[in-house]
Amino acid sequence: xxxxxxxxxxxxxxxxxxxxxxxxxxxxxxxxxxxxxxxxxxxxxxxxxxxxxxxxxxxxxxxxxxxxxxxxxxxxxxxxxxxxxxxxxxxxxxxxxxxxxxxxxxxxxxxxxxxxx
Amino acid sequence: xxxxxxxxxxxxxxxxxxxxxxxxxxxxxxxxxxxxxxxxxxxxxxxxxxxxxxxxxxxxxxxxxxxxxxxxxxxxxxxxxxxxxxxxxxxxxxxxxxxxxxxxxxxxxxxxxxxx
Numbered sequence: 001x002x003x004x005x006x007x008x009x010x011x012x013x014x015x016x017x018x019x020x021x022x023x024x025x026x027x028x029x030x031x032x033x034x035x036x037x038x039x040x041x042x043x044x045x046x047x048x049x050x051x052x053x054x055x056x057x058x059x060x061x062x063x064x065x066x067x068x069x070x071x072x073x074x075x076x077x078x079x080x081x082x083x084x085x086x087x088x089x090x091x092x093x094x095x096x097x098x099x100x101x102x103x104x105x106x107x108x109x110x111x112x113x114x115x116x117x
Numbered sequence: 118x119x120x121x122x123x124x125x126x127x128x129x130x131x132x133x134x135x136x137x138x139x140x141x142x143x144x145x146x147x148x149x150x151x152x153x154x155x156x157x158x159x160x161x162x163x164x165x166x167x168x169x170x171x172x173x174x175x176x177x178x179x180x181x182x183x184x185x186x187x188x189x190x191x192x193x194x195x196x197x198x199x200x201x202x203x204x205x206x207x208x209x210x211x212x213x214x215x216x217x218x219x220x221x222x223x224x225x226x227x228x229x230x231x232x233x
Contacts, residue, residue, distance in 0.1 A: 004160070042121075042206050042223035043161070056220070091160050105151075106221070108160025 002026065004109035006092050012115045018080040021112045025073070025094030032069055033106065034077050035091040043091055049075065082116045089113050119144040121209050121224035129230045134197055138227045140190040140207030148212035148219055152181050152192045155204045155226070164192070164205075197231045204228050 005024040013019050025032050030051055035043035046065065048056040051072040060067070064083070069075040079086055093106040121142045130136050142150070149168045153161035165174040165181040167190070173182045178201075180193045194201055207224040 040225075040228075042225045044223070045221065093160070105163050105166070108162070110158070110160055113158075 004092055004094055004107055006109035006112055008112055009110060010113050010115075012117065013082055015084055015116050016081040018078065019082055019114065020076050020078045021090050021092075023075045023077070023092030023109060025075070025092070026107055028096070029094035029107075030072070030097050031095045031104075032075050033093040033095075034067055034075070035093065037089045037091055037111070039088070046077070079114075082114075084116050087114055087116045119209070119211060119220070119222045121207055121222045123207050123224040123227050125227060126225070127228040127230070129232060130197055132197060132199055132231050132233050136194050136197060136229065138192045138194075138205050138229070140192070140224055142188050142190070142207070142209045142222070144188075144209040144211050144222055146212040147185060147188075148210040150181075150183055150190050150210070151208045152179070152190075153206040153208060155206060157203070161206055194229075199231050199233065202229060202231045
């Protein structure tokens with residue numbers, strides 16, 4: 001079974017530039033998550049999709065971050081314009097289903113390491 | 118506010134030794150608790166999951182315990198290997214309302230280094 005795919009793996013940009021990350025979840029997984037992981041910290045949820053609808057984006061800095069999940073499969077996360085404090089690893093994860101009281105595991109991709117200079 | 122605290126922040130042990138990592142949480146109502154292993158430069162991978170009624174769960178040399186009354190969990194690693202060097206993250210899921218989604222809270226992790 002193929003895992004969660006992310007690209008690019010690494011990205012270096014200057015502040016005020018734009019950047020986009022792509023995620024392809026495991027086939028059949030309804031729920032997709034984007035996390036921001038700053039060095040030395042645990043992942044912080046940015047946005048959670050259930051199919052192509054947003055169920056939680058309470059911690060997404062909406063003035064500069066945006067995400068979409070067209071057709072309920074692939075997803076892109078965009079930052080425009082980037083700030084120095086956005087330097088982090090951006091993790092994408094997917095799970096079968098998060099809307100029921102179960103124990104569905106989140107499967108993580110390798111992440112995209114963003115450096116803003 | 119739901120919180121998950123882990124200790125120690127970092128740990129260095131000799132290869133072959135045992136170690137125990139701690140996780141305290143305030144998440145309520147509780148659904149389940151997972152321990153993840155995150156190798157450098159990779160995404161987290163689930164090691165164990167425990168629900169309210171489970172006290173212990175093993176996965177090879179990894180054994181997790183859960184005390185739902187005191188809201189504490191531990192991850193015990195037996196006979197450590199160099200490949201155990203990684204960050205270990207405790208993740209607690211809040212039980213969602215019927216028809217609602219479950220909220221997940223991540224700890225900041227314990228960075229373990231196993232040296233020869």
